[in-house]
Amino acid sequence: MKHAVILAITSLCTSVHIQAAALERSGQSVLPFLESQNYAEINLGSVEGNISGENANKEELAAVLNVSDFSTGNLVEDMFLIQGAVKVQAAPRVSVGLLFDQPFGIKLDYSYSPESILGHEQLEAININIKSKNMSALVGYQPTERWNIYGGVAYQNFKGNIHLFGQNFYFFNGYRAELKEDAAVGWLTGISYQIPEIALRANLTYRSKIKHKNQAFETTDLIGNFAEKTQITTPQSINLDLMTAVSPSNLVYGSVRWVDWSNFKIKPNGFGHILQSVIAGMSALPNQQEYTAYIQSLENFNLIDYKKDQWSAKLGIAHRLNEQWIASAETVWDNGSDNPASTINPADGYTGLGSGLRYQLSTQTFISGGIYYLRFRPSKQNKDSISVSSISTLNDKEAWAYGLRIGHYF
Numbered sequence: 582m583k584h585a586v587i588l589a590i591t592s593l594c595t596s597v598h599i600q601a602a603a604l605e606r607s608g609q610s611v612l613p614f615l616e617s618q619n620y621a622e623i624n625l626g627s628v629e630g631n632i633s634g635e636n637a638n639k640e641e642l643a644a645v646l647n648v649s650d651f652s653t654g655n656l657v658e659d660m661f662l663i664q665g666a667v668k669v670q671a672a673p674r675v676s677v678g679l680l681f682d683q684p685f686g687i688k689l690d691y692s693y694s695p696e697s698i699l700g701h702e703q704l705e706a707i708n709i710n711i712k713s714k715n716m717s718a719l720v721g722y723q724p725t726e727r728w729n730i731y732g733g734v735a736y737q738n739f740k741g742n743i744h745l746f747g748q749n750f751y752f753f754n755g756y757r758a759e760l761k762e763d764a765a766v767g768w769l770t771g772i773s774y775q776i777p778e779i780a781l782r783a784n785l786t787y788r789s790k791i792k793h794k795n796q797a798f799e800t801t802d803l804i805g806n807f808a809e810k811t812q813i814t815t816p817q818s819i820n821l822d823l824m825t826a827v828s829p830s831n832l833v834y835g836s837v838r839w840v841d842w843s844n845f846k847i848k849p850n851g852f853g854h855i856l857q858s859v860i861a862g863m864s865a866l867p868n869q870q871e872y873t874a875y876i877q878s879l880e881n882f883n884l885i886d887y888k889k890d891q892w893s894a895k896l897g898i899a900h901r902l903n904e905q906w907i908a909s910a911e912t913v914w915d916n917g918s919d920n921p922a923s924t925i926n927p928a929d930g931y932t933g934l935g936s937g938l939r940y941q942l943s944t945q946t947f948i949s950g951g952i953y954y955l956r957f958r959p960s961k962q963n964k965d966s967i968s969v970s971s972i973s974t975l976n977d978k979e980a981w982a983y984g985l986r987i988g989h990y991f
Contacts (some may be wrong), residue, residue, distance in 0.1 A: 705747030
């Protein structure tokens with residue numbers, strides 16, 4: 582089983598993850614830390630998405646402004662991701678490591694400027710750019726050859742900018758928020774079990790939530806400006822990874838990831854003050870009982886939140902072609918967040934296919950590349966829900982993701 586053992590302890594596929602449920606970007610894998618010997622890698626990825634729909638207010642736009650083009654255009658910008666890792670076997674039973682990734686983020690630039698009686702005036706726009714960086718420091722203890730118990734701390738930065746423009750946003754029209762960068766600390770722990778003789782390994786990793794207090798500078802057309810701190814808590818998560826040899830030259834691998842997005846929200850204080858002002862105005866109306874359900878919805882409305890937790894999975898097979906080349910193929914799936922269709926949430930999960938090649942440059946160094954094709958599921962239409970914007974259809978719903986990994990044992 583020599584070849585299978587080599588397969589089991591090396592990184593086979595390029596790690597590329599596109600945001601489909603909530604702000605998910607990297608997958609937060611700890612697999613580089615579980616490599617044998619001393620090991621370092623750098624992982625580069627890019628995503629080219631094509632996700633577009635039609636503006637939901639077609640009848641009003643056509644009747645009032647004589648608009649005939651309702652396409653949103655591409656709602657997502659291309660993304661570039663970087664990850665890195667260093668793992669050192671400091672003692673026969675003790676390992677230490679550093680992992681860097683960009684776990685959460687979104688880059689959305691939507692500008693709707695169709696031909697109308699106003700010319701090519703911008704009628705609606707959303708710009709959201711949320712970024713995070715994560716550095717995880719780990720220590721592992723191996724009581725036997727088969728077990729590895731590990732844990733550590735995660736140092737995370739989180740920041741973002743949000744801008745909403747257009748009459749379709751009603752009282753949120755003109756809203757801007759700058760979330761200054763904030764650093765906070767969380768923790769992670771896990772356990773790994775392997776049987777090297779049959780190239781089997783399984784590991785389970787838990788990451789805690791991390792509480793940020795971002796200084797928010799908000800501009801609103803309705804009730805003025807605010808400069809207050811707002812709490813944003815990035816979610817806890819669990820990763821399960823499995824791999825096993827099925828022949829001397831073939832390895833089957835898979836993973837399952839859960840992220841607690843249903844408890845995540847972004848609701849800066851100024852945004853909340855806008856809601857309270859609108860609620861106060863509606864409560865003063867005659868027969869305000871007719872608006873009770875809508876008022877209750879406004880009270881619970883957040884700038885960004887998600888209806889359910891994320892589940893994602895991967896299943897693949899790797900085949901050794903010869904001493905230098907390894908090929909892999911895999912399928913990926915993401916359940917989405919179950920949010921109603923909007924320009925902020927146009928897609929609701931995806932399925933995809935990927936393939937990769939790895940070339941052994943030397944006994945210690947390899948390079949691998951991968952490509953994915955992802956097909957997104959449209960978000961559900963829900964006319965009874967409150968949204969900062971909505972789309973009626975999803976015409977284009979695909980993305981290509983590319984990655985490159987260089988690994989070195991030392």
